[in-house]
Amino acid sequence: MSTTETHMQPWTRDQMAQRAAQDIQEGWFVNLGIGIPTLVANHVPTDKEVIFHAENGVVGMGSAPDAEHIEPWLINAGKQYVTLRAGGCYVHHADSFSMIRGGHLDLCVLGAYDVNTRGDIANWALSEDDTAPAVGGAMDLAASAKRLWVVMEHVNKKGEPRLVNECRYPLTASGSVDRIYTNLAVLDVRQTHFQVLDMAPGVTPEYLIAHTEAELRFD
Amino acid sequence: MISKFVSSVAEALDGVKNGSTVLLGGFGAVGQSVHLIEGLIEQGARDLTIVANNAGYGQVGLARLLQERRVRRLICSFPRIAGSTIFETLYKNREIELELVPQGTLAERMRAAGAGIPAFFTPTGVDTLLAADKEVREYHGRRYVLEEALHGDVALIEAWRADRWGNLTYKQSGRNFNPVCAMAATLTIAQTQHVAELGELDPEAVATPGVFVDRIVHLPYGDPQL
Numbered sequence: 001m002s003t004t005e006t007h008m009q010p011w012t013r014d015q016m017a018q019r020a021a022q023d024i025q026e027g028w029f030v031n032l033g034i035g036i037p038t039l040v041a042n043h044v045p046t047d048k049e050v051i052f053h054a055e056n057g058v059v060g061m062g063s064a065p066d067a068e069h070i071e072p073w074l075i076n077a078g079k080q081y082v083t084l085r086a087g088g089c090y091v092h093h094a095d096s097f098s099m100i101r102g103g104h105l106d107l108c109v110l111g112a113y114d115v116n117t118r119g120d121i122a123n124w125a126l127s128e129d130d131t132a133p134a135v136g137g138a139m140d141l142a143a144s145a146k147r148l149w150v151v152m153e154h155v156n157k158k159g160e161p162r163l164v165n166e167c168r169y170p171l172t173a174s175g176s177v178d179r180i181y182t183n184l185a186v187l188d189v190r191q192t193h194f195q196v197l198d199m200a201p202g203v204t205p206e207y208l209i210a211h212t213e214a215e216l217r218f219d
Numbered sequence: 220m221i222s223k224f225v226s227s228v229a230e231a232l233d234g235v236k237n238g239s240t241v242l243l244g245g246f247g248a249v250g251q252s253v254h255l256i257e258g259l260i261e262q263g264a265r266d267l268t269i270v271a272n273n274a275g276y277g278q279v280g281l282a283r284l285l286q287e288r289r290v291r292r293l294i295c296s297f298p299r300i301a302g303s304t305i306f307e308t309l310y311k312n313r314e315i316e317l318e319l320v321p322q323g324t325l326a327e328r329m330r331a332a333g334a335g336i337p338a339f340f341t342p343t344g345v346d347t348l349l350a351a352d353k354e355v356r357e358y359h360g361r362r363y364v365l366e367e368a369l370h371g372d373v374a375l376i377e378a379w380r381a382d383r384w385g386n387l388t389y390k391q392s393g394r395n396f397n398p399v400c401a402m403a404a405t406l407t408i409a410q411t412q413h414v415a416e417l418g419e420l421d422p423e424a425v426a427t428p429g430v431f432v433d434r435i436v437h438l439p440y441g442d443p444q445l
Contacts, residue, residue, distance in 0.1 A: 054392070055322065055323075056246040056249075056392050056395050057246075057392050057394050057395050058391075058392050071391060072249075072442035072443055073249055073250070073379075073390040073391040073392060073393040073442075073443065074391040074392055075246070075247070075249050075392055079246075079247045079249075079301070084391070090389070090391055090392060090394050091394070092326075092394050092395065092396070092397070092398040092399060092426065093246075093272075093322075093323075093325075093326035093395050093396045093398075093399055094326045094327055094329070094330040094398075094399045096323075096326075097322065097323030097326050097327060100323055101323055101327075101341060101342065101343060120346075125348070128348060131307065131310070131311055132298065132299065132306065132307040132310055132311075133298075133317070133319050134296070134297045134298055134299050134319070135296055135297065135319055135320075135321050135322070135349065136296050136297040136321075136322050137296070137321065137322040137323060138321075139321040139323075139324075139343045139344050139347060139349065140321050140322060140323035140324070140343045143342045143343045143344070143345065144342055144343070170347065170348050171346055171347050171348075172347065173345070173346070173347070174345065174346040
């Protein structure tokens with residue numbers, strides 16, 4: 001391991017979520033996917049008014065309740081108990097997805113298996129003949145949010161790049177992703193390449209290039 | 220006098236035929252009419268097409284209906300069962316057909332059926348496997364997939380409060396698919412936690428008007444189990 005790698009401090013899952021949260025603007029209507037994206041809400045201060053959407057019809061979702069305040073009929077898309085903040089309301093599924101499909105979400109944050117430079121995203125199936133395929137709301141969200149950000153590890157468990165020229169897994173949507181937050185960097189999708197906006201402490205351009213399949217630009 | 224209340228689950232499900240398409244409200248356990256689904260198992264209808272967001276939960280309701288081999292085809296967005304592999308096993312053994320539908324498309328197909336719209340174009344699914352055999356058309360520079368309305372012979376839904384005209388309110392996120400299922404079926408059957416006198420429900424809080432509801436059974440069963 002080189003000296004630079006020794007001093008590298010990749011962002012943790014919480015730090016990735018925190019890094020994405022700091023870019024969310026007050027007043028936005030936001031849907032957070034399952035996994036690291038769900039953690040983003042923990043890093044938006046309560047005095048910054050952001051309206052969180054859960055696809056099962058919760059508009060203005062609040063934080064998780066403590067054990068004494070669980071409402072058995074109030075869950076999020078991950079089927080965890082949540083709360084409704086003041087100003088929130090409930091809608092049925094067709095209205096909830098009208099908000100998504102109609103382009104009313106300012107932002108959706110999803111996890112992914114891989115993303116390419118044109119903003120194609122693959123996050124719902126590992127192969128074309130999945131033993132038990134499941135899609136949920138991923139395709140609706142990925143196709144139609146005004147902004148789509150992806151939060152994911154920079155490489156997969158085998159060490160293979162997830163920022164690629166062509167997605168290796170079945171697509172969720174094409175041309176949708178705007179920005180990616182990984183444990184190594186923050187990058188914008190720019191059609192022919194990824195533009196590096198920020199890097200975790202100690203990460204060098206050389207290290208990032210070595211762990212990315214697609215072209216990176218740093219200027 | 221109009222009264223849609225029936226006195227038992229058996230009466231509520233009377234006449235459901237083999238081969239029916241049955242729409243189920245609910246998102247996981249929340250808002251799912253588990254007692255009506257259990258009743259459907261007792262009632263005996265088979266060769267069913269079930270439309271639901273998930274493939275049930277635990278060992279009750281839809282999970283048990285699947286286990287009893289009563290479902291020929293499942294139309295679903297997220298066919299997973301928390302704490303069970305019933306669906307995965309049936310699917311792997313080719314004992315059940317699956318039509319996988321994006322969640323918003325599933326909701327809109329039912330809404331369209333209830334609204335008299337035979338088909339619609341949606342941006343969801345363009346360039347994916349789920350739209351592989353479907354017509355794609357461009358409007359204003361963006362591509363859309365043609366999806367068809369999804370009509371049910373029967374809908375089984377769960378309400379929080381109901382009056383004898385069939386007006387319904389829902390509890391929190393228990394609303395989910397229930398209002399769209401209610402409007403999309405020929406025979407809509409609701410189980411309700413509470414009964415309200417006619418005129419007692421706030422007209423501005425009624426989420427499903429009684430015109431979409433045919434039968435109601437009062438089942439104060441308590442909280443859904445995650």
